[in-house]
Amino acid sequence: MEGLKVAKANLKVYIHPSKSNQVSQAVLRELSSLLFTFSEILDGVVLAYDVNSLDTCAKILPGVRPYFGVKLKVNLLLFSPKPDTLLEGKVVKLTQESIHVVVLGFSSAIIAEKDIREEFVCKTKRGQDVYASKTNKRHVIKVGTMIRFLVKSFDDEILHVYGSLIPEHTGSIYWLDKSLEVVSHNDRIEKKRKNEGEQIMLQQHAVNGELSTLDTVQKRKNSKKLKHQKHNEES
Incomplete structure (x- = not known):
């Protein structure tokens, strides 16, 4: 944080x-x-x-x-929260107009409705008010949720933070971290597929009688080795 x-x-x-x-x-x-x-x-x-x-x-x-x-x-x-820095806190109260958060157990923060991006809609689920994402059903903010939000300003007299959930990288910490894991996992899969595709192409070149990149490199090494041996014998 x-x-x-x-x-x-x-x-x-x-x-x-x-x-x-x-x-x-x-x-x-x-x-x-x-x-x-x-x-x-x-x-x-x-x-x-x-x-x-x-x-x-x-x-x-x-x-x-x-x-x-x-x-x-x-x-x-x-x-020392500065504007445009990220803070993390626990949601303690949620209404149609705002989300109230406690940061580090002592500083209060409020995120007004105008500072919550349109992706979130306040609705009632099982008798409890929540802010649910319209694009990702699992991204839900409710009382008890740990959220990451952007600092708009800080009142140092009453230690009160005014925050924002407008940026895409703000919201439920659990959901944000899970999404990051999924992206990293997909990147690893894509990289693995790309490497496998390159290996298949090299094998196809070998089958067609063409030298692969690895074969070319090995051939150059063998050629240099033979020239070195021949030079030693002449000497």
């Missing part, structure tokens, strides 16, 4: 003097406060962190209530 990236950052964490004897725990507590919030500096939502190094030489900041400034290097996993 696109929209995820790992960033290396040099940070400085400010700690209250009362935590001076528990620097590591205080640093981790401050980093945890960044989780699942959007950072303009990092340009993404912090999902996880891994501290690589921590400078034990904390600098005391002047003031009425001086704080300790601790430098550290951190690897951060960021969620």
Whole structure:
């Protein structure tokens, strides 16, 4: 899935003097406060962190209530969905007007009716609303379906994604992956048939008394070998 990236950052964490004897725990507590919030500096939502190094030489900041400034290097996993990137999520609600999705278990997404391609028609099956494809009967989107969709925009304040199912490579992940497997399988069969056809043609040339490509190559090798042997004998 696109929209995820790992960033290396040099940070400085400010700690209250009362935590001076528990620097590591205080640093981790401050980093945890960044989780699942959007950072303009990092340009993404912090999902996880891994501290690589921590400078034990904390600098005391002047003031009425001086704080300790601790430098550290951190690897951060960021969620940063950009327009025209692909995201994956689970359908949690479906109506005639929209499809509602949850991405990575915390970010909500909505795909409005105008952003769903005409191939899909909303209908009721067994008492449940679904979006079914008119061209591929097995391509169905319903509550619980994992879908792949395109990002139109991202509201970083409420962590809300506006998506689209207009492109052909969007829809049910299960169906898309199955279709890709079928295409790959058909390509392998076509390649095998082509190779078999070439072998049959070579055999037919041999039957008709004509030299095949392989026979010609072998004949050239034998000719070069005889010339080399003759040259050695003359020497």
